[in-house]
Amino acid sequence: MTRPASTRGAEPVLDEPTRQLCAAIAERRLTQVRLAVVAAGEHGKTALLEHLRALCSAAGLSVARFDPARAGEPVDLVLADDAHTYGEAELAVLARLTGDERTGLVVAARPRPRPAGLNAVLGRLRGQILLRPLEKSQVAEHLSAHGVSTELAEFVRAQTGGVPGHVHRVVTALAAVPPSERGELPLAAFGGIRQELDRTEPGVLRFLLAVEAGAGPDIDLLGGLLGRDPEGVSAVIDLARATGLFGADGGLLPVTLAALRALVPAERHAEVRQRLVELQLERGAPVLRLVRPWLGKPIAGPSVAKAFEAAAEEALGSDPALAARLLEAAVAAGRPAAELGARRAEAVALAGDLDGALRLADEVIASSEATGRAEGARVAATALTHRGQLGRSAELLQWSGTRRSRAFAAISLIATGRRAEAERELEKAAEGGGDEPPTLLSGALSSVARGVVESVGGAPTAALSTLVSSAEMLEPVGRAVLLPDSPAALGALVALHSGELTIAEPLLERAIAARTGGVTLQARHQLLLAWIAMVRGDATLAAERLNAAEEVRQPRDWLFAVGLEVGLARRTSDLTALRRIWGVACEAVIRHPVDLFSFLPFGEFAMAAARLGERDRLAPHLAQAHSVLSGLGDPPLWAASLHWSELHAAIIAERAGEAKDHAAALAACAGNGAYFTAVSDAAACWLKVLDGDIDAEEVEAAAHALRGSGLWWDGARLAGQAAIRTTDRKAMVALLDCARLLQGAVSAPVPATEGATADDTPGSARLSDRELQVAELVLGGMTYKEVGARLFISAKTVEHHMARMRQRLGAGNRAELLAHLREMLGDR
Numbered sequence: 001m002t003r004p005a006s007t008r009g010a011e012p013v014l015d016e017p018t019r020q021l022c023a024a025i026a027e028r029r030l031t032q033v034r035l036a037v038v039a040a041g042e043h044g045k046t047a048l049l050e051h052l053r054a055l056c057s058a059a060g061l062s063v064a065r066f067d068p069a070r071a072g073e074p075v076d077l078v079l080a081d082d083a084h085t086y087g088e089a090e091l092a093v094l095a096r097l098t099g100d101e102r103t104g105l106v107v108a109a110r111p112r113p114r115p116a117g118l119n120a121v122l123g124r125l126r127g128q129i130l131l132r133p134l135e136k137s138q139v140a141e142h143l144s145a146h147g148v149s150t151e152l153a154e155f156v157r158a159q160t161g162g163v164p165g166h167v168h169r170v171v172t173a174l175a176a177v178p179p180s181e182r183g184e185l186p187l188a189a190f191g192g193i194r195q196e197l198d199r200t201e202p203g204v205l206r207f208l209l210a211v212e213a214g215a216g217p218d219i220d221l222l223g224g225l226l227g228r229d230p231e232g233v234s235a236v237i238d239l240a241r242a243t244g245l246f247g248a249d250g251g252l253l254p255v256t257l258a259a260l261r262a263l264v265p266a267e268r269h270a271e272v273r274q275r276l277v278e279l280q281l282e283r284g285a286p287v288l289r290l291v292r293p294w295l296g297k298p299i300a301g302p303s304v305a306k307a308f309e310a311a312a313e314e315a316l317g318s319d320p321a322l323a324a325r326l327l328e329a330a331v332a333a334g335r336p337a338a339e340l341g342a343r344r345a346e347a348v349a350l351a352g353d354l355d356g357a358l359r360l361a362d363e364v365i366a367s368s369e370a371t372g373r374a375e376g377a378r379v380a381a382t383a384l385t386h387r388g389q390l391g392r393s394a395e396l397l398q399w400s401g402t403r404r405s406r407a408f409a410a411i412s413l414i415a416t417g418r419r420a421e422a423e424r425e426l427e428k429a430a431e432g433g434g435d436e437p438p439t440l441l442s443g444a445l446s447s448v449a450r451g452v453v454e455s456v457g458g459a460p461t462a463a464l465s466t467l468v469s470s471a472e473m474l475e476p477v478g479r480a481v482l483l484p485d486s487p488a489a490l491g492a493l494v495a496l497h498s499g500e501l502t503i504a505e506p507l508l509e510r511a512i513a514a515r516t517g518g519v520t521l522q523a524r525h526q527l528l529l530a531w532i533a534m535v536r537g538d539a540t541l542a543a544e545r546l547n548a549a550e551e552v553r554q555p556r557d558w559l560f561a562v563g564l565e566v567g568l569a570r571r572t573s574d575l576t577a578l579r580r581i582w583g584v585a586c587e588a589v590i591r592h593p594v595d596l597f598s599f600l601p602f603g604e605f606a607m608a609a610a611r612l613g614e615r616d617r618l619a620p621h622l623a624q625a626h627s628v629l630s631g632l633g634d635p636p637l638w639a640a641s642l643h644w645s646e647l648h649a650a651i652i653a654e655r656a657g658e659a660k661d662h663a664a665a666l667a668a669c670a671g672n673g674a675y676f677t678a679v680s681d682a683a684a685c686w687l688k689v690l691d692g693d694i695d696a697e698e699v700e701a702a703a704h705a706l707r708g709s710g711l712w713w714d715g716a717r718l719a720g721q722a723a724i725r726t727t728d729r730k731a732m733v734a735l736l737d738c739a740r741l742l743q744g745a746v747s748a749p750v751p752a753t754e755g756a757t758a759d760d761t762p763g764s765a766r767l768s769d770r771e772l773q774v775a776e777l778v779l780g781g782m783t784y785k786e787v788g789a790r791l792f793i794s795a796k797t798v799e800h801h802m803a804r805m806r807q808r809l810g811a812g813n814r815a816e817l818l819a820h821l822r823e824m825l826g827d828r
């Protein structure tokens with residue numbers, strides 16, 4: 001084998017077997033030389049023959065280039081280069097030379113073309129020298145020899161595939177430019193390719209341009225482009241691959257692609273690409289790869305517009321932003337904007353630009369000449385749903401009238417308290433919409449609408465089952481579908497409202513993995529996952545999931561994101577953070593009307609408002625929430641969680657009468673499932689705790705039932721507050737143990753009775769874990785009462801811990817103590 005390092009006039013780098021073979025020929029140790037060197041162009045055939053000529057001449061052998069006119073002259077070695085270009089007469093002479101035992105013969109040729117005469121010659125030869133691409137180390141040698149940094153070795157080999165002729169020209173060209181300009185291939189590097197393109201036949205050049213355009217090895221497509229039958233196409237492909245412009249993987253080398261783009265006029269590229277697109281459109285085949293490079297180019301015409309439109313359909317599922325650009329290009333190329341408005345709006349919406357989608361969709365709806373007005377209304381309704389405007393969304397969906405729109409309309413109508421209208425829309429959706437086929441998508445959407453309707457009139461478990469089934473049905477096709485809401489999100493809401501968190505979590509995780517609804521719903525799914533973690537009391541995980549949510553831009557997602565921040569601040573007793581976020585919460589409330597699916601954040605806002613003395617600001621919104629419930633017949637599934645939140649808001653505000661009303665409402669919901677019984681029992685237990693009537697066993701049972709329904713933090717809080725309020729020492733210890741157990745590994749506090757980790761000598765800087773916890777919370781701005789509520793201990797116990805720390809640190813007063821603690825806990 002040989003590994004020639006360059007082209008004409010340069011000594012190649014040879015591997016050891018080839019070096020020994022050349023030496024054996026020159027030293028006459030090898031007789032009857034009959035060798036072939038068959039390789040694609042630029043692989044160093046000529047360089048190898050030149051090296052062999054010089055070696056043999058230096059050894060005293062007579063060496064001649066093949067010349068038919070001098071074929072009879074005595075000579076030791078004949079070197080025949082580019083034998084694939086010889087005519088029949090020349091090949092006949094060469095064939096006779098193969099029978100001359102006095103003369104050695106080495107024949108170099110490309111694999112194609114392969115005329116019969118050349119086959120005859122090669123068939124009489126006895127061996128072949130193989131030429132292969134250069135390794136990175138050999139490329140580095142050439143770079144070094146030309147004074148170019150060897151750090152470019154990987155770049156040069158990647159661009160050239162290690163093909164020796166290309167390596168030589170690229171290295172030579174790089175050596176001629178300043179180091180600062182060596183980031184791209186210089187024009188001089190294309191000299192050999194320019195010569196190849198100048199002498200190649202037109203069919204080969206068109207094939208090269210087709211490959212550059214992304215046509216691939218499609219014989220039928222190439223046949224239409226080249227005007228040849230399959231056999232003729234194969235012949236052209238063979239000729240093209242023999243040029244040395246292709247890599248080992250069968251694709252064009254990067255240096256070839258760069259040369260084609262630099263050397264071949266743009267109109268030749270455009271003509272080939274446009275013809276390929278026309279052929280693909282006729283066949284109903286993909287065109288995206290061919291059309292994408294046209295973006296931003298000043299080309300127009302009916303066929304171009306049609307191509308952009310077809311490419312947009314292909315891109316919609318995987319890259320809606322690209323689809324939107326392609327549709328815009330189709331309009332620029334001559335397609336009437338009124339005919340593509342609805343599709344453009346959908347593509348823009350799927351790309352995440354709901355404001356832009358709403359603008360485009362509104363233009364479609366307003367124009368009587370526009371096509372796809374029903375679809376435009378659906379897109380506009382979707383954008384409005386994400387903005388929290390479900391009432392207006394329902395109107396547009398009802399006007400749209402398609403089967404898909406009616407299913408969405410039923411969901412929006414339920415969310416705004418219009419149950420009778422929703423049931424009528426669901427019936428119409430079940431009847432179908434004209435010629436609409438019963439697809440997987442339409443079936444899934446009808447099913448999710450049915451599940452939402454069931455949630456207000458049937459058993460919670462039945463509604464949840466329907467929604468889970470809908471989500472699973474939609475997973476295979478949901479990524480490219482524009483949805484106002486997803487079955488997974490709605491199913492998770494139903495699960496959160498019924499204590500089925502173990503169902504909600506995997507449901508949302510699958511929706512995130514499947515990217516159901518595209519980018520427009522990813523944040524919603526992530527925020528609901530964060531809500532589940534918060535309800536369970538895992539503030540760290542909830543914060544992580546909140547931070548992991550993609551950019552929150554729409555009012556509905558923002559409402560939930562702010563609700564999470566409020567809920568986390570409340571659960572960690574961080575009054576400073578709660579006050580800081582409250583202004584943002586008020587803005588979110590103003591931007592988002594109350595609907596059935598927003599009860600969770602509004603419930604958190606109700607409790608925060610009570611904590612901050614701002615209940616009047618939430619009163620109109622809570623009244624609207626109850627109006628929605630009333631319109632639906634006060635369904636327990638949705639009513640219970642709102643009453644549970646309002647119960648705690650009343651407790652915080654010390655409104656005993658209101659608390660009793662909400663407890664009574666929760667008692668009316670009991671019997672609809674374990675969750676509803678748990679919150680009903682817990683509400684009754686809370687009222688007793690507030691009255692000082694504390695039965696430790698009853699409290700523990702209620703707290704454990706809350707945890708069993710997913711309300712981990714609420715269960716721990718009930719037990720902790722009961723422990724603080726009881727006067728029975730034994731009951732207090734039992735309830736504190738219960739609170740810590742329920743809180744579990746999420747953030748288990750150290751028992752209050754834990755001793756110090758060092759002796760109590762004044763000035764000792766070693767504090768117990770419990771003291772460190774108390775110190776951190778006090779430095780965070782909490783009162784002793786708030787610290788006690790956080791750690792399930794009494795305010796007196798907190799005061800005792802502070803006194804011990806003051807003694808142990810030798811602080812003269814509270815200010816000195818706080819200074820010591822800040823210094824100690826600075827890193828924490």
